[in-house]
Amino acid sequence: MNIMAAHSAAPQTPLSVTPVIPAGRMAGAGLRAQLLWLARVRVLWLLVGFALIALIALLRIASLGLVGQAPERTSLEDALLPPRGEITDRNGAPLARAFPAYALWFDPAAMGDSGSPLVRSPQEVAQALKAIFPDIDVARMARRLASGKSGYLRRRILPEEANRVFSLGEIALEIPRETDRYYPQGTLAAHVLGYVVEDKGGQLGMEQVLQDRLSHPDQRVDPVALSIDVRVQGALEDELRRGMLATNAIGAAGIVLDVDTGEVMAMASLPEFDPNTAGAAGAVNVFNRATNGVYELGSTFKPLTVAAAIDAGVVRDLARQWNAAPVPVGSRSIKDSHSMGPSLNVPQALVHSSNTVTARVADELGPERLRRAMIDLGMDRRPFIELPAKGRPIWPQGAWSRVTNMTVGFGHGLAVTPLHLASAYAAMVNGGIWRPTTLMKVDPTNVPQGRRVFKESTSSKMRQMLRMISLYGTGRSADAPGYRVGGKTGSAEKAGVGGYNKTALVSSFAAAFPMDAPRYVVVVVVDEPKGTIASSFQRTAAFTSAPIVGKLVPRIGPMLGVQPDDSRDVDISDLRYLVDKGK
Amino acid sequence: MMNSSQARSLGWAAVLAICFALVVVLSFKVHAVRSEVLLAERQLIALQREALLLETEFQTRASQRQLAEWNTVEFGYSAPRAGQFLDGERQLASLGEVRGPGAPSPIRLARAETGETAADVASDEPMRSPVSGAKVALASASAEGDAGAVFTQAFGDFLIEASPIRPARAETRRAAKVAAAQGIAE
Numbered sequence: 001m002n003i004m005a006a007h008s009a010a011p012q013t014p015l016s017v018t019p020v021i022p023a024g025r026m027a028g029a030g031l032r033a034q035l036l037w038l039a040r041v042r043v044l045w046l047l048v049g050f051a052l053i054a055l056i057a058l059l060r061i062a063s064l065g066l067v068g069q070a071p072e073r074t075s076l077e078d079a080l081l082p083p084r085g086e087i088t089d090r091n092g093a094p095l096a097r098a099f100p101a102y103a104l105w106f107d108p109a110a111m112g113d114s115g116s117p118l119v120r121s122p123q124e125v126a127q128a129l130k131a132i133f134p135d136i137d138v139a140r141m142a143r144r145l146a147s148g149k150s151g152y153l154r155r156r157i158l159p160e161e162a163n164r165v166f167s168l169g170e171i172a173l174e175i176p177r178e179t180d181r182y183y184p185q186g187t188l189a190a191h192v193l194g195y196v197v198e199d200k201g202g203q204l205g206m207e208q209v210l211q212d213r214l215s216h217p218d219q220r221v222d223p224v225a226l227s228i229d230v231r232v233q234g235a236l237e238d239e240l241r242r243g244m245l246a247t248n249a250i251g252a253a254g255i256v257l258d259v260d261t262g263e264v265m266a267m268a269s270l271p272e273f274d275p276n277t278a279g280a281a282g283a284v285n286v287f288n289r290a291t292n293g294v295y296e297l298g299s300t301f302k303p304l305t306v307a308a309a310i311d312a313g314v315v316r317d318l319a320r321q322w323n324a325a326p327v328p329v330g331s332r333s334i335k336d337s338h339s340m341g342p343s344l345n346v347p348q349a350l351v352h353s354s355n356t357v358t359a360r361v362a363d364e365l366g367p368e369r370l371r372r373a374m375i376d377l378g379m380d381r382r383p384f385i386e387l388p389a390k391g392r393p394i395w396p397q398g399a400w401s402r403v404t405n406m407t408v409g410f411g412h413g414l415a416v417t418p419l420h421l422a423s424a425y426a427a428m429v430n431g432g433i434w435r436p437t438t439l440m441k442v443d444p445t446n447v448p449q450g451r452r453v454f455k456e457s458t459s460s461k462m463r464q465m466l467r468m469i470s471l472y473g474t475g476r477s478a479d480a481p482g483y484r485v486g487g488k489t490g491s492a493e494k495a496g497v498g499g500y501n502k503t504a505l506v507s508s509f510a511a512a513f514p515m516d517a518p519r520y521v522v523v524v525v526v527d528e529p530k531g532t533i534a535s536s537f538q539r540t541a542a543f544t545s546a547p548i549v550g551k552l553v554p555r556i557g558p559m560l561g562v563q564p565d566d567s568r569d570v571d572i573s574d575l576r577y578l579v580d581k582g583k
Numbered sequence: 584m585m586n587s588s589q590a591r592s593l594g595w596a597a598v599l600a601i602c603f604a605l606v607v608v609l610s611f612k613v614h615a616v617r618s619e620v621l622l623a624e625r626q627l628i629a630l631q632r633e634a635l636l637l638e639t640e641f642q643t644r645a646s647q648r649q650l651a652e653w654n655t656v657e658f659g660y661s662a663p664r665a666g667q668f669l670d671g672e673r674q675l676a677s678l679g680e681v682r683g684p685g686a687p688s689p690i691r692l693a694r695a696e697t698g699e700t701a702a703d704v705a706s707d708e709p710m711r712s713p714v715s716g717a718k719v720a721l722a723s724a725s726a727e728g729d730a731g732a733v734f735t736q737a738f739g740d741f742l743i744e745a746s747p748i749r750p751a752r753a754e755t756r757r758a759a760k761v762a763a764a765q766g767i768a769e
Contacts, residue, residue, distance in 0.1 A: 076628065079628040080632075094642060099635075184642035184643045184646060185647055188646065230647060233647065234647025234648065234651060237647075237648070238648070564664065564665035565668070
């Protein structure tokens, strides 16, 4: 304002003295002053204009510098938050994770004009794509490109392939980055994990069970740890597969269970499927033999019957001789597979797997008490596990007759899943506490209390007898040196239409190790093994499922913290003479 | 001429102008740092994603099934036996027991000097693949110069730095004591 005033005041002075009649020099001076004033005003306006522009520019810069939004701020957490949570094993090895993948998408509108969507002819582009993806059909691809409809050309392509497609220079061939559910271990633990179908969520396994947790915005940051140990799972599947192929079986199932916490360390069902390729079309082999298949598991039930009898006080003296002659029941009779002498004691009956003695023990125990023990072991309901695929046991309804009681005693007339058996064996060897099985990692300080099914003393007796079966009896091929394995074989004919199928067998082996302080139960079930060279042309459990356990235990023992030791074993000195008479 | 109050107000105006200029400069600086942080964050995200990608690739290539197959075909490792484990410190210590007085001397194996070194023997028979039986050229063999020397040259200093066992401390007290005891005995 001061400057303005000064400028405007200066030209005012000459104007005020301009005479009314212009004369000579004075007129020239007046004109000159006027022109000068005009020039000054113009310069002033110019300056004001410049100043304004500079001010605006400065203001703009200041506003940008002070409050201007930097190119959209993304927080680290948001950017790294997976669209679906990760599933890991108990040690943190990833089993399922969100994985960035590339797709090949055809977008005819990408060129942005009304001309052809492709630079070259569809035929040429199809040929070029054929060079990258050898399995495509050139004619069909050319038709697809010529049709001008947008859509996926290929759902998943590798980064190298994406680069080669990019170098074709066709703008209409887009390579969008998509997040995919990926299972790095491939088919491993497929039945435990399940798979994910886009827009439908998790299917089948823990993907379905944990659907809410895995897709929850707040919870999906942290990976979910399962109880599975990926190394144990790998060893179990490897040995199961080998055993299944060696005996030409149609399927196999295996479970490794922690006896003290109920955690499933490994669970496998063969044949398996690949969750990476399973999608909306579903998958083959989704049937989970470990938790969904119900089988009459045969002789593996005999130790449970004996444990119930010892617990109830029916078997007090293990040296007592029981009649081993065939048991007449109505018009039929229960026989042994081969005669083992006129009488046997209970340890001998288990070691030689005698049907007759077990039936007599069950008979003496009575249907109500055996039924009670089986209910306590959870045999009358679906297995306790998170998986949605849980088989309902075939449970004899109503009050049990004498025949039912005796047949259940040696594992017939009652069909349960292998998981039921593993859970029951865990209760039998861990001191008598039944605990629900789980696939979630259990905090060691917060183990479920469980319920007592057997007495501590019963469990201790059973540990001795199970160890004797694998030392002297049918389980010898499972006796891995140094691991103190104890277990029972079971071979049962599959029930078919109109009675038992003589040619189809289910062979099982239920074991625990180390028997002096049991830590893990291993159950292996082989579905319909055939007699092959590998199994010495035998189909029974001693030649089909027990060797699988014998090879598996040394592989998983050190991983699970069980050290082989030749100088340690469960003390069987008080029972040894009952079985090992001549030796 | 300006009086003192005019000079004071001019001074205040100058101070105000300087402060304003400083604030502007500072806020520009803050914003620049913020942009750098943002850039670093983006780099972090990109690296995290790359790490995830590489880790997943590693997990896939080293999946349990693949490892089992490699073991069947190439390595043939088997599960450890009971004799391969030590029961505790006591058993470990027993391995370093000093020979008692009157104990039989340990068996020593003789070795004939044939004049050829281990490297010569190895170079006579090239390594063969256990699968195809074809000769395998090791990467170290095709490299120029001795592989060990190349490795030492490349990583020797680093490994010495990284190793928890320094050459000076490589001998444990126990071993020194045993050596001293044997020196006295002989």
